[in-house]
Amino acid sequence: MPDKIAITLDVNGKSYDVNVEPRRSLADVLREDCGLTGTHLGCEHGVCGACTVLVDGRPVRACLMFGVQAEGKAIRTVEGLADGDVLHPLQKAFWENHGLQCGFCTPGFLMLAVGALEENPAMSEAELRDVLSSNLCRCTGYQNIVKAVRLAADEMRARRA
Amino acid sequence: MKPAAFAYLAPTTLGEALAMLDGVQDDGKVLAGGQSLVPAMNFRLARPATLVDLNGLSELDHVSGDSDRGVVIGALVRHAAFHAPPFEGPLAELLAKVVRDIAHYPIRQRGTFGGSLAHADPASEWCLVAATLGATMHLASVAGTRTVAAADFFRGTFTTALAPNEILVRVDLPPLPAGWRTGFYEFSRRKGDFALAMALATLQIDGGAIRAVRLGVGGVSDRPRRLETVEAFLAGKPPTPATFAEAAELARGAVAVTADIHASEAYRSDLLGTVVRRALAEAAA
Amino acid sequence: MTWIGRSLPRLEDPALLKGRGNYVADHAKGALHVTFVRSALAAGDIVGIERPAEGLVFTGADLDGVGPIRPVLHRPDYRAVGQPVLPVERVVFPGQAVAVAVAASAAEAEDLAEQVFIDIDPIEPILDFDAALAADAxxxxxxxxxxxLVEGRLETPGFAETVASAHAVVELELRSRRQSAMPLEPRGGVASFDEATGRVTLVASVQMPHMLRTGITDCLGIPESDLRVVAPDVGGGFGQKMSLFPEYVVLVWLARRLRGKVAWIEDRRENFLASAHSRDQAFTVRGAFAADGELLALEADLRSNVGAFSCYPVTCGVEPLMAFGELPGPYRFSQYKVRSRGVTTNTCMMAPYRGVARPMLTFTMERLMDKAAAQLGIDAVDIRRRNLITAFPHRSPTGVVYDEGSYLQAMEAAVAHVDIPAFRARQAEARRHGRCLGLGVSVFSERTGYGTPVFAQRMMGIVPGYESVDLVMDPSGNVEVRIGASPHGQGLKTSLAQLVSDEVGVTPDKVRVVSGDTDATPYGWGTFASRSIVISGGATKLAAVAAATKLRKIAAKLMEASEEDIALEDGYARVAGTNKAMPIPELARAAYHQSQRLGMPAGIRESGFYDPAGTFSNACHICEVEVDVETGGVRIVRFVVVEDAGVVINPMIVDGQIAGGVAQGIGNALYEEMIYDDDGNLLTVSLADYLPPTALEVPDLEILHMETISPESVTKAKGVGEGGTIGAPAAVLNAVADALSPFGVEINVMPATPERIRAAIRNAKVPADA
Structure with missing residues (x-):
C-alpha cells in the first residue's frame, strides 16, 4: 500500500479530513474521499473540462491537480452552487434554456462559467464563447449553453446592482 | 489513467526547494502549474519518483518592470496574469495578445510562465516569446544561480539547459519601448490547440522603412527559433506585402520543419510562410 | 391546451444540475477496481502471458466455459466471427483486452496491470480495405x-441500357475517415454479487440494458434471471454504448468468481483504442444523368472497414447494409447497381455511430448532385428540384418505402430563408477581395422509428424493433411509466410525460418514467436509431389511452354520466356540459380502494406495445463557410436547418437534438479523425489529437420546422436523433467545395482538414494566387 498523507480540504465551506496518496487527483479525492460525485472525469488529461472546479475562485481542472495540493484552498464544486432547492442563476438558466442533455459535462460547464462570470460579469459575446470553448460538450452543440450563460450573466449583474 | 506512485515534497521557500531537489537521487521532477506534466503522468508517460511542488513559493509569483526597462517574470506567474496587460507599453500588449492563444481559460489559471519555458514544448507560445525577444533565464541550484540566454536555453523538444537539480526561477524580457510594433499569428486546428505554426514579429518603422526587427517562429520544429537571417533581410526594407512575402519564403528556407498527424512537412512549411507574413503584416499595420 | 408542443423544461434536469446525477462511476464505492491489460500490437499470436507473483490477474485461460460474443446474420454472404471475451490464441486489434487486473483502487489496478507481460509473436497487421482486399492478402x-464479412449486391434489370443511353455520367470517389462517437462519459460497469440470491447486478453505461443482459448471460451460459442490468444516468452514447463489449462479460464473470463487487471505469485512452469506431468508408459512385439533370441510374461500389469483429447484436452489416439500402436517399431514380462490402481488418471494431452510414451516403448523393449540376451547367438547387421525391409512398430501387415527407418543400423553405441571390452577390464581392465564401446544400431523409418489420429484412439473428410500456396510476393519482427504451440525454422522460399528461389529464410532474433496469422495466431494445419517441412514445401513448379509458369508465360510474362525456384535463375528470367534476386522484383511489363499487378489475395498470414499420423524417441543411485559402482553415458563418419531424412533442428538446447532431456533423466534416500508423498503433488516443468541435467551431443554428403528418406513427412524431449528424457533413463540405470552386478542386475526403484543403489548393490546376 503506497504511503498516504492526511489532509484537510475546504469544499463548499465544509471541512473534509481525508487520507490520500499524493498521486490521487483532486477530482478523485472529491469524488471518492469526500463523496462529492458531481465532479466528473471525462478525459483525465485536462482537455474535456468535465472536472472543472473552483480553487480559490478560479476555475481549474481537478484532474490536473493533486488532492494534496488543494489543502488550505477554498474549493467549490457543483454541489455547492444551489442554495438548498433554490438553484443558482446559472443552473436555472441551463434548465430553462435546455443547456444540457446527458448532463455529464454540465457540472464542469457550470463551474467554468461561475468562475469566469465572477471574475468578469460583463464579458463580451466573443469573450464568453472563448471561455466556454474551454470545455467539451458532445450533446448540445453549445448554443443553448452559450445562451444560458449569457442570460445568467445578465441576471447575476442585475442582482449585484 | 492514474499516475504511478511518487513521493510528494512541498517546500515553502526557494532554498528549501533547491535543497529538496538536490537531495532527490533520481527521477525528481519540479511541479509548477502541472498542466503539461500531470497529463503526461496520468498517461504514465512521465513517472517521476519524487515531485517537488513549487506552488508554495510565493516569492516566485511576481511580475515587475515595464516596457521601457524590460520585465522580470517570476517562474510561478500564471498565464492568466497577462489576461489584462500588467503594465503599459508594447511589451505588455504583446504578452496580453499572445496569452489568448495559450490553451484555454482554466489552463491559463493554473499553468505558469516558468513551467512553460522549462517544459519547452515546441508549440509553446511563451517559448516563442522568450526566443524571439531574447529572454534571459535565471537557473538556480544549491550551488547558486546562473543565467542562460534563450538562444542557449532551448535545446530541443522538451529539452533545455536546465540540469536535474536546477529550477528556472525567473525570466527577464528585454525592453520593448514605445515605438515598437508587434505582430503575432498562430494557426492551430481549433483555437487553444497546439500551434501548427506561429510567428512573432516586432518592428520599428521609420521613414517608410523597417529600422529594427525581431522575428521568431514556433510550432514548426523542435524548438522556437529567432530567424536572424530573415531579420537581416528585412532591415531597411519598406514594410510592404512584397517584402513580407519574400521574408516568408526566406523563413521557409531557414527552418527544417517537422511533421505530425496534423501537419505534414509540406503543409507545415506552407503554413510557416503564411504565419510569418501575417505576423509581419500585423506588426506593420 | 395540450402539453404536446410545449417547451417544457426537462424533468430530468434538476438532479443533473445539482451534481446529483447518478452515473456509473458514482456506483463504484466499495468495489475492487479492474484494469484491462491490452494488446500493444495490432496482430499477433499470443505466446505467453506472464503474471506477477502477487495480485489478482485473470486471463482468457481462466474464463473456462465462457463463450465468445458471436452476432448472427442469416445471410449466405455473412461470415460469422466470434469475439473471444479474452483471447488466448491471437490478438487482432491494438488495444484488445487480453488480461484483467483487480486491485483495491484504480491506480493500484493499473500498477498491477503494468506487471503483466503479454508475449506476442507479431504478425504484420492489415489496416485498411485496400490491404485487406488485395489478392494475396x-x-x-x-x-x-x-x-x-458481409456483402450486398443488387442490379436492377435495365441498369446497363439506361447508363449506356444517358447524356452524362458523373463519377465520384469519396472517403470518410474513421471516427469516434466519443461520448463525454466513457464506458464503464460496476458488477456486484449478491450472496443472498446469487444474482449479479451490473450497473453499466449502456444504451441497451435488456440486450446486454441477453448477450452476457449467453456468453456465461447462465439464465437471464441471474443477472440484473441497470443503465443509470448515461453520459452520452451516440451508438457507441449499444454493443456488447467483452469488458462487461468479464465484469460479471469476476463478480461471480470473487463473490464481490468490481468496477471498471473506462479511461479516455481505452475509449479511443478499444471502444467502437465508425464511419471508415470509401464509396465510388457513377451517376447517369439526362441532359436536363434527371438522375436515371446510380452505380455504387461501397466499402466499409468494419474492423476486427462484428458488433453485437446489430452485426458488422450495420454500416455496409445501411449504405447498400439507403444510398438513394431522397432522390427518385429506378436503376441501381450496387455492391457493398464489410471488410475486416486489424483495427478496432466498427459499430453504430449516430447516423450510421448516412452521413457518408448523404455526402455522396449531395456531392453527386453538385458535381452533376456543375458538369451539366444546371443550378445546384434546380438539379435537386428535378430529382427529389414528391409522391408518397415512394418505393426506392432497393424496396425501401418512404412515407409522407416534405423533401422539396423543406429545401424550398431553406433556400428562401437563406436568400441565395444575396449570398451570391456577397460571395462575388468577397472574391474580389481574395476571400472565399461558399454555400452548401444538403437534402436528406432520416429513417426513424423502425421496428421488427425493417430489422427483420436485415436477417439479423436477433431482430430488435418493438417497444413495450407498463403504465400504472397509483392510488394517489400519480403515474409511473416503465419503458424498455433506455434514454441517456434525449429528454425522453419529459417528452413521454407530456404525451401521458395529454391522455390521462395529470400534469407532467406527476408522471414518473422508469427506464434502464431489467428488473423494473419490460423487455425492450433501448435507445438508438432515432426510435424512442416514435416507438416507445407510441407504446406509451397506447398505454396512456388505455389508462384514460379506464379513468373515464370509473368517472362515468362515479358521476353517473356517460363515458363519452368525460374529459380528463388539469387533474380533473369533467362531465361535458355540466359543472360536475372529480379530481383524478379520487378516481385513482376508488380504482384501488372502492373497486367493489366499480364492477371492473381493481387498479389502473395498462400496457402498450408498438412495433411500427417506421417513418422518414426529412430535412434540408444549408451551410455558409469562409475558407482561408492560405491555411486551409474553415470557418462556419451560418447554418440553417429546415426540419420535418412530424408533430413536435417538445420543441426545445427537438431543437436540442438537431443542434447537437449538427455539431457532431461539423466535427465529422472538418475535425475528427482516428489515425493508425503503418504498424497499427493508434495515434489519436487523446483529446489533444482527436478533435471534437468546441463552442468556437459551432455557430448558432437557425432552425425552421415543417410538420408532415405520417400515418406510420401513432404519436404523429417522427424521430429526430440522427438527422443533424446525417445532413451536416454534406452541407459543410459542399460549402467548402463551393468556396473553392475558382480553384477547380474537389472535396472528396471527410474530414476536410486544413491540410487536405490546402493540399487540394496547392495541387489545383488554377494556382492559388491567380
Missing part, C-alpha cells in the same frame, strides 16, 4: 478467407 480471421 492474409486472412484476418480464418473464418473469412477473403476478409469480407
Amino acid at each position: 492474409r486472412a484476418v480471421h480464418p473464418e473469412a478467407p477473403e476478409n469480407v
Whole structure:
C-alpha cells in the first residue's frame, strides 16, 4: 500500500479530513474521499473540462491537480452552487434554456462559467464563447449553453446592482 | 489513467526547494502549474519518483518592470496574469495578445510562465516569446544561480539547459519601448490547440522603412527559433506585402520543419510562410 | 391546451444540475477496481502471458466455459466471427483486452496491470480495405478467407441500357475517415454479487440494458434471471454504448468468481483504442444523368472497414447494409447497381455511430448532385428540384418505402430563408477581395422509428424493433411509466410525460418514467436509431389511452354520466356540459380502494406495445463557410436547418437534438479523425489529437420546422436523433467545395482538414494566387 498523507480540504465551506496518496487527483479525492460525485472525469488529461472546479475562485481542472495540493484552498464544486432547492442563476438558466442533455459535462460547464462570470460579469459575446470553448460538450452543440450563460450573466449583474 | 506512485515534497521557500531537489537521487521532477506534466503522468508517460511542488513559493509569483526597462517574470506567474496587460507599453500588449492563444481559460489559471519555458514544448507560445525577444533565464541550484540566454536555453523538444537539480526561477524580457510594433499569428486546428505554426514579429518603422526587427517562429520544429537571417533581410526594407512575402519564403528556407498527424512537412512549411507574413503584416499595420 | 408542443423544461434536469446525477462511476464505492491489460500490437499470436507473483490477474485461460460474443446474420454472404471475451490464441486489434487486473483502487489496478507481460509473436497487421482486399492478402480471421464479412449486391434489370443511353455520367470517389462517437462519459460497469440470491447486478453505461443482459448471460451460459442490468444516468452514447463489449462479460464473470463487487471505469485512452469506431468508408459512385439533370441510374461500389469483429447484436452489416439500402436517399431514380462490402481488418471494431452510414451516403448523393449540376451547367438547387421525391409512398430501387415527407418543400423553405441571390452577390464581392465564401446544400431523409418489420429484412439473428410500456396510476393519482427504451440525454422522460399528461389529464410532474433496469422495466431494445419517441412514445401513448379509458369508465360510474362525456384535463375528470367534476386522484383511489363499487378489475395498470414499420423524417441543411485559402482553415458563418419531424412533442428538446447532431456533423466534416500508423498503433488516443468541435467551431443554428403528418406513427412524431449528424457533413463540405470552386478542386475526403484543403489548393490546376 503506497504511503498516504492526511489532509484537510475546504469544499463548499465544509471541512473534509481525508487520507490520500499524493498521486490521487483532486477530482478523485472529491469524488471518492469526500463523496462529492458531481465532479466528473471525462478525459483525465485536462482537455474535456468535465472536472472543472473552483480553487480559490478560479476555475481549474481537478484532474490536473493533486488532492494534496488543494489543502488550505477554498474549493467549490457543483454541489455547492444551489442554495438548498433554490438553484443558482446559472443552473436555472441551463434548465430553462435546455443547456444540457446527458448532463455529464454540465457540472464542469457550470463551474467554468461561475468562475469566469465572477471574475468578469460583463464579458463580451466573443469573450464568453472563448471561455466556454474551454470545455467539451458532445450533446448540445453549445448554443443553448452559450445562451444560458449569457442570460445568467445578465441576471447575476442585475442582482449585484 | 492514474499516475504511478511518487513521493510528494512541498517546500515553502526557494532554498528549501533547491535543497529538496538536490537531495532527490533520481527521477525528481519540479511541479509548477502541472498542466503539461500531470497529463503526461496520468498517461504514465512521465513517472517521476519524487515531485517537488513549487506552488508554495510565493516569492516566485511576481511580475515587475515595464516596457521601457524590460520585465522580470517570476517562474510561478500564471498565464492568466497577462489576461489584462500588467503594465503599459508594447511589451505588455504583446504578452496580453499572445496569452489568448495559450490553451484555454482554466489552463491559463493554473499553468505558469516558468513551467512553460522549462517544459519547452515546441508549440509553446511563451517559448516563442522568450526566443524571439531574447529572454534571459535565471537557473538556480544549491550551488547558486546562473543565467542562460534563450538562444542557449532551448535545446530541443522538451529539452533545455536546465540540469536535474536546477529550477528556472525567473525570466527577464528585454525592453520593448514605445515605438515598437508587434505582430503575432498562430494557426492551430481549433483555437487553444497546439500551434501548427506561429510567428512573432516586432518592428520599428521609420521613414517608410523597417529600422529594427525581431522575428521568431514556433510550432514548426523542435524548438522556437529567432530567424536572424530573415531579420537581416528585412532591415531597411519598406514594410510592404512584397517584402513580407519574400521574408516568408526566406523563413521557409531557414527552418527544417517537422511533421505530425496534423501537419505534414509540406503543409507545415506552407503554413510557416503564411504565419510569418501575417505576423509581419500585423506588426506593420 | 395540450402539453404536446410545449417547451417544457426537462424533468430530468434538476438532479443533473445539482451534481446529483447518478452515473456509473458514482456506483463504484466499495468495489475492487479492474484494469484491462491490452494488446500493444495490432496482430499477433499470443505466446505467453506472464503474471506477477502477487495480485489478482485473470486471463482468457481462466474464463473456462465462457463463450465468445458471436452476432448472427442469416445471410449466405455473412461470415460469422466470434469475439473471444479474452483471447488466448491471437490478438487482432491494438488495444484488445487480453488480461484483467483487480486491485483495491484504480491506480493500484493499473500498477498491477503494468506487471503483466503479454508475449506476442507479431504478425504484420492489415489496416485498411485496400490491404485487406488485395489478392494475396492474409486472412484476418480464418473464418473469412477473403476478409469480407458481409456483402450486398443488387442490379436492377435495365441498369446497363439506361447508363449506356444517358447524356452524362458523373463519377465520384469519396472517403470518410474513421471516427469516434466519443461520448463525454466513457464506458464503464460496476458488477456486484449478491450472496443472498446469487444474482449479479451490473450497473453499466449502456444504451441497451435488456440486450446486454441477453448477450452476457449467453456468453456465461447462465439464465437471464441471474443477472440484473441497470443503465443509470448515461453520459452520452451516440451508438457507441449499444454493443456488447467483452469488458462487461468479464465484469460479471469476476463478480461471480470473487463473490464481490468490481468496477471498471473506462479511461479516455481505452475509449479511443478499444471502444467502437465508425464511419471508415470509401464509396465510388457513377451517376447517369439526362441532359436536363434527371438522375436515371446510380452505380455504387461501397466499402466499409468494419474492423476486427462484428458488433453485437446489430452485426458488422450495420454500416455496409445501411449504405447498400439507403444510398438513394431522397432522390427518385429506378436503376441501381450496387455492391457493398464489410471488410475486416486489424483495427478496432466498427459499430453504430449516430447516423450510421448516412452521413457518408448523404455526402455522396449531395456531392453527386453538385458535381452533376456543375458538369451539366444546371443550378445546384434546380438539379435537386428535378430529382427529389414528391409522391408518397415512394418505393426506392432497393424496396425501401418512404412515407409522407416534405423533401422539396423543406429545401424550398431553406433556400428562401437563406436568400441565395444575396449570398451570391456577397460571395462575388468577397472574391474580389481574395476571400472565399461558399454555400452548401444538403437534402436528406432520416429513417426513424423502425421496428421488427425493417430489422427483420436485415436477417439479423436477433431482430430488435418493438417497444413495450407498463403504465400504472397509483392510488394517489400519480403515474409511473416503465419503458424498455433506455434514454441517456434525449429528454425522453419529459417528452413521454407530456404525451401521458395529454391522455390521462395529470400534469407532467406527476408522471414518473422508469427506464434502464431489467428488473423494473419490460423487455425492450433501448435507445438508438432515432426510435424512442416514435416507438416507445407510441407504446406509451397506447398505454396512456388505455389508462384514460379506464379513468373515464370509473368517472362515468362515479358521476353517473356517460363515458363519452368525460374529459380528463388539469387533474380533473369533467362531465361535458355540466359543472360536475372529480379530481383524478379520487378516481385513482376508488380504482384501488372502492373497486367493489366499480364492477371492473381493481387498479389502473395498462400496457402498450408498438412495433411500427417506421417513418422518414426529412430535412434540408444549408451551410455558409469562409475558407482561408492560405491555411486551409474553415470557418462556419451560418447554418440553417429546415426540419420535418412530424408533430413536435417538445420543441426545445427537438431543437436540442438537431443542434447537437449538427455539431457532431461539423466535427465529422472538418475535425475528427482516428489515425493508425503503418504498424497499427493508434495515434489519436487523446483529446489533444482527436478533435471534437468546441463552442468556437459551432455557430448558432437557425432552425425552421415543417410538420408532415405520417400515418406510420401513432404519436404523429417522427424521430429526430440522427438527422443533424446525417445532413451536416454534406452541407459543410459542399460549402467548402463551393468556396473553392475558382480553384477547380474537389472535396472528396471527410474530414476536410486544413491540410487536405490546402493540399487540394496547392495541387489545383488554377494556382492559388491567380
